[in-house]
Amino acid sequence: MEDRKMGRGKIEIKRIENNTNRQVTFCKRRNGLLKKAYELSVLCEAEVALIVFSSRGRVYEYSNSNINNTIDRYKKATSDAASTYTTQEINTQFYQQESKKLRQQIQMIQNTNRHLVGDGLSSLNVKELKQLENRLERGISRIRSKKHEMILAEIEALQKREIQLEQENACLRGKITENDRLQQLSMVPPGQDHYNEMHAYFARNLLQLNMIEGVPVFSPNVDKKSLQLGLDLLG
Structure with a gap:
């Protein structure tokens, strides 16, 4: 007795050549697809939009929301994703190039510093050594x-x-000279300044008196005895 396989066998996925069979298959699978889309939207609270065009150009659609809004949302999501990916890719390439340039510059500076202190000169030719020498002389x-x-x-x-x-x-x-002069003045005995002033005053007055009375004056200096007598009288 031959063993019989239960259920339907696998169908090879390729274009159905018979027009009638192709149309029947389209109707069945379209309905099944619409049913699955509905179940997905209900069970998972997903926003689902399904659009199917037949080979004859007829359109079939399903959406648990406004299909135009869902399409706009899809466009925005795909556009943002594409832009984000593009920006990230551009930034990555830019930073990679900049990092490469910086590494090259650092290596060049390190080599130059080594050359300036006289290290690693074996890798330089005569022209480069001459340039290094001129640079050192200018420095x-x-x-x-x-x-x-x-x-x-x-x-x-x-x-x-x-x-x-x-x-x-x-x-x-x-200041020192002025201070010394003040100290010398402070050493004069008390009353000496007054005595000198009175002596000069009496001499001037006596000279004027003698000139008025016609007494001859033989010297610009007044007789000391007369001055002393005048001072005694004043005293």
Whole structure:
């Protein structure tokens, strides 16, 4: 007794050549697809939109929402995804290129620094060595010029400071001299200044009196005895 297989066998997926059979299959599977779309929207609360065009150009659609809104949402989602992917890809390429350039620059700077201190010169040819030599000479010249400029600035500052100190020293010497003079004046005995003033006053008055009375004056200095007598009288 032959074994019989239960159920339908697998159908090879390819175009159905018979027009009638193709139309029947289309109707059955279309309805099944619409049913599955409905079940998916209900069971999973998914927003579903289904559009089917037959070979004759007829359109069949299903949507649990406004199909135009669903299509617009689909366009926006696919557009944002494409833009995001494109932007990320562009940024990635840009950063990769910049990173490569920076690594090259760092390597070049490191090699130059090694050459400046005399290391790694075996990889340079005569022309490159000459360029390195000229670069070092220009650098030394600039260093010496800067050092000379700084030394001149320091000398100028010291000269200004010297002039300032001389002025301060002269001012201090003047103050010391004035202080010594005041100390000498403070050492005069009490009443001596008054005595000298009175002596000069009496001498002037006596000289004028003698001139009025016709007394000859033989000397610009008045007789000391007369001055003393006048002072005694005043005393």
